[in-house]
Amino acid sequence: GENVEQHPSTLSVQEGDSAVIKCTYSDSASNYFPWYKQELGKRPQLIIDIRSNVGEKKDQRIAVTLNKTAKHFSLHITETQPEDSAVYFCAASNTGGYQKVTFGTGTKLQVIP
Amino acid sequence: IAGITQAPTSQILAAGRRMTLRCTQDMRHNAMYWYRQDLGLGLRLIHYSNTAGTTGKGEVPDGYSVSRANTDDFPLTLASAVPSQTSVYFCASSDATNNQPQHFGDGTRLSIL
Numbered sequence: 001g002e003n004v005e006q007h008p009s010t011l012s013v014q015e016g017d018s019a020v021i022k023c024t025y026s027d028s029a030s031n032y033f034p035w036y037k038q039e040l041g042k043r044p045q046l047i048i049d050i051r052s053n054v055g056e057k058k059d060q061r062i063a064v065t066l067n068k069t070a071k072h073f074s075l076h077i078t079e080t081q082p083e084d085s086a087v088y089f090c091a092a093s094n095t096g097g098y099q100k101v102t103f104g105t106g107t108k109l110q111v112i113p
Numbered sequence: 114i115a116g117i118t119q120a121p122t123s124q125i126l127a128a129g130r131r132m133t134l135r136c137t138q139d140m141r142h143n144a145m146y147w148y149r150q151d152l153g154l155g156l157r158l159i160h161y162s163n164t165a166g167t168t169g170k171g172e173v174p175d176g177y178s179v180s181r182a183n184t185d186d187f188p189l190t191l192a193s194a195v196p197s198q199t200s201v202y203f204c205a206s207s208d209a210t211n212n213q214p215q216h217f218g219d220g221t222r223l224s225i226l
Contacts, residue, residue, distance in 0.1 A: 006155075034214045043203065043217040044156070051212075089155060093212065101146075101215060105155040 002027040004092050006104025013080050014112050021075045021107045023090035030092040030102075033066060033073050038087045038106075047088075048075070080111045116140070117218035119204050125224045126194050134189040134221050136204030142216075144209035145187040146171075147179060149200040150220075156203065162187055163209060194225045 003026040013019050025033075031052040036044035050057045050064045050073065057064050061080075066073040077084055090104040120135045138145065143164050148156040148171075158171030162181040176198060178190045187206075191198055201222050205215040 009153075032212050043219050045217070046214045049214055101158070103156040105153065 002030060002092055002094075002100065002102040004090060004102045004104045006090050006107060008107060009105065010108045010110070012110045012112060015080060015082060017080055019077045019080055019084070019109055019111075021088055021090070021109070022072060023074070023092075023104050024070075024072045025092040025102070026071065027092065027094065028068075028071065029094045032093040033064070034091050034093065034101075035064060035075050036089045036091065036103075038089065040086075044089060077109075080109075082111050082113050085109055085111045117204055117206055117216060119202075119218035119221050121221060122219065123222040123224075125226060126191075128194055128196060128225055130194050132191045132194055132223070134191075134202055134204075134223070136187045136189070136218060137185050138187075138204075138206040138216075139185065140206060140216065141184060142206035142208050143184070144207050145181065146205045146207075146215065147177070147187070147189045148203045148205065149173065149198075150203060151200050159189065159202075196225045199223060199225045 006023045034049040037047045038044040048062050048064050050066050061078045063076040087106045087108050089106050091101050093101040117138045146161045147159040157173050159177050160179040162168045165184050168179050201220050203220045204218040207215040
């Protein structure tokens, strides 16, 4: 089955700096890669996603890159703000039979004011 | 407001008791999922359902059962709760046919004593 590895597990950055979270996946059939943000005590919420036919996608301060050959994808947050502090999960998904989504173990991001 | 509703929000339960966690969505999504979230282990899939009347096992199905009598509801039952089932449980739904992102409920915090 699919295996998604996520690094680092914790990340501290100064406000205004950039943050990068990296994920690798094992199943070449995976074709959809969402990123979720989870604030303490809240539900995971989708912040950005990318499909396998695209190499990069950007939404304001957030961008995601995908390298299908190397089977890795990354989340980039620029000009970080204290409200970016949360746990971020990457995921890999395909539709073989059902929408099988495998999540990474999460990155706890702390933005220091 | 469209979304997913979970109940209860939290529960303390004696070991050996039976418990059903409720999940209802009003987005007419064909697929629904149950995850458990434990510290350091991310989100792990318990059971899923591609459409009303069908269910499948996820990564950690033992000790849990589900049913999908209609599109909107997807209850999760612990037949005889054990302390290792102490966790936060999230229900999610998606338009899996088109490989769309999963939307999560607010979660149920369950403690088994």
